[in-house]
Amino acid sequence: MHQTQQQTVLIGGGSGFVGRFLKRHLERQGFIVLILSRSVQRGDLTWQQIKEQGLPECHAVINLAGKHILDLRRRWNEAYKNEVLSSRIETTRLLVDAINNSPKPPAVFISASGKCFYGTSNSKSFVETAGPGHDFPGQLCHQWENAASCIDTSRIRHVHIRLGIVLGPMKDKLSNTGIVPLLRLPFLFGFGAKFGTGKQFFPWVHIDDVCSLFIKSIFDNEMQGVYNAVSPNIVSQKIFMQQFAKTLHRPVFFRIPESLVRFVVSEDRMPVLTQGQHVVPDRTLQSGFKFNHAHLDDALEHLLHYHNAIEEKYNDCYDQ
Ligand SMILES: NC(=O)c1ccc[n+]([C@@H]2O[C@H](COP(=O)([O-])OP(=O)(O)OC[C@H]3O[C@@H](n4cnc5c(N)ncnc54)[C@H](OP(=O)(O)O)[C@@H]3O)[C@@H](O)[C@H]2O)c1
Incomplete structure (x- = not known):
């Protein structure tokens, strides 16, 4: 999937966990990556610049912001929910307007969303x-x-x-690197x-499969619409924790009762932790996408050694 001519990819919210890995993967494929951020320290462009000057010429735009x-430091009150909502809607609208108004728009717009879209259920499967x-x-x-769907699909x-x-990797120098480093510490003790x-x-x-799916979405002109980025071999949380413990050669003795979860994270946020979703990557597999880390034992083993094996390659991910 290597490209010949250098093309630019703009990533909104690309300074975060997924964006940093995606940037490295794209650069290895020969793309030039521009990060769009709220701050000049964390990105190449700011949202304000896009608003005032329009979109720079690029082949693809990805939004992760x-x-x-x-x-967990914030209660799920109305003010917090509004912040969470407007941080996504306003950035998306700004980007969509800039793309739609661009005289030379990108070929593809890829917008992130989450498996939370489906709500929670312990019995239904969600394609x-x-x-x-x-x-x-x-x-x-x-x-x-x-x-995001307000994009002009007649042109993009x-x-x-x-x-x-x-x-992501078990050991990481960043603080905002997803769930794995957060889980690892209590397991080690x-x-x-x-x-x-x-x-x-x-x-x-696995983070590498996420990056590969974004990259396939850039190259594959047949892809449009929704794709689930979840492993085809989903497990229960119990199995996940047992496998996580096994990878670290540690036991998993404890069960945190729902009453304690409710106390720590509040009633309305509780289902996110105590109820799950059986999400199936149906269209993703139909598109021909191959998961490199489809099995949990292999994925966790890979993430345990990820840091040691390619720390040097990834060092510049952290130097921001
Ligand atoms: N990681 C997961 O497991 C997962 C699962 C499902 C969905 N997602 C979603 O996928 C996206 C990427 O995930 P991630 O783990 O890379 O997230 P992340 O590490 O939290 O990064 C998201 C980026 O969004 C920007 N941002 C944060 N607050 C913002 C605000 N109030 N207004 C505008 N921009 C803001 C930040 O960039 P700047 O500070 O540079 O502006 C940040 O780097 C997120 O939207 C996340 O909700 C992630």
Whole structure:
């Protein structure tokens, strides 16, 4: 999938966990990557610049920007929910307007969304054609996707990627690097635990597969519409925690009861942790996409050694 002519990809919110890895993957494919950020320190361009000067010429635009939904330091009150919502809707609208008004628009616009789109259920399976959930995360993703869908599809191909729980390297120098470094610490001290019953589905995906799917979406002109970025071999949270512990050669003795989860994260945020979604990457597989890390044991083993094996290659990811 190598390209011959150097082309530019603009990534909104590309300074975060997924964006940093995606930037490296794209650069290895020969792309020039521009990061769009709120701050001049974290990016090459700011949202304000796009608003005032329009879109720079580029082959693809990807939008990952959005305030973290599960920040445990914040209560899930209306003010916080509005911040989470507007951080996605406003950035998306700004980008969509800039793309639609561009005299030379990009060939493709790829917007991120999340598996939370489907709401939670311990019995249903969700393929890409399933409707949105009625809870706050479901409605958030629905509105986020609706804002992205205002793109002019007569001129620009549009792909939505609904991300599962993205697993990155076990050891990482960054603080905002997804769930894995956060889980690793209690497991290392022997305090690994499952939440609630542990029977809820855990829709995980390896960071390298996420990056490959974004890159395929740039190259593959047949791709348009929604694609689930989750492993085809989804497991329950209990199995996930057991495999995580096994990879680290640690035990998993504990179960955090739902009452304690409710106390720590509040009632309305609780389903996100204690109920899951059986998300199936149906259209993703139909598009011919091959997951390189489709099995959890292999994926976790790879992520355990990821840092040691390619730390040097990735060092410049961290130098920002
Ligand atoms: N990681 C996952 O497991 C996962 C799962 C499902 C969905 N997602 C979604 O996929 C996207 C990328 O995930 P990620 O893990 O890379 O997220 P991340 O590390 O939190 O990065 C998101 C980026 O969004 C920008 N941002 C944060 N707050 C913002 C605000 N109030 N207004 C505008 N921009 C803001 C930040 O860039 P600047 O500070 O440079 O502006 C940040 O680097 C996110 O929208 C996330 O919700 C992620």
